[in-house]
Amino acid sequence: MMPFIVTNGKEKRSLEEFTEVAEVMLEDDVASNKSTSSYGASFIQHQIQEHANSIK
DSSP: OOOEEESSSSOEEEHHHHHHHHHHHHHHHHHHHHHHHHHHHHHHHHHHHHHHHHTO
16 A cells, blocks of 8 residues: 655645655756856856956
């Protein structure tokens, strides 16, 4: 028998379905974090280069 969880007092979802949705959310979150981190790293590198050029 598949275990069930109650989501809003009315709707029942299987634990497997809940896990699948959570895994997709995790993949999306990791991709978003990587994109944000890459942008931030590029911005910092650009700022460092500008600073280095300004003191020459």
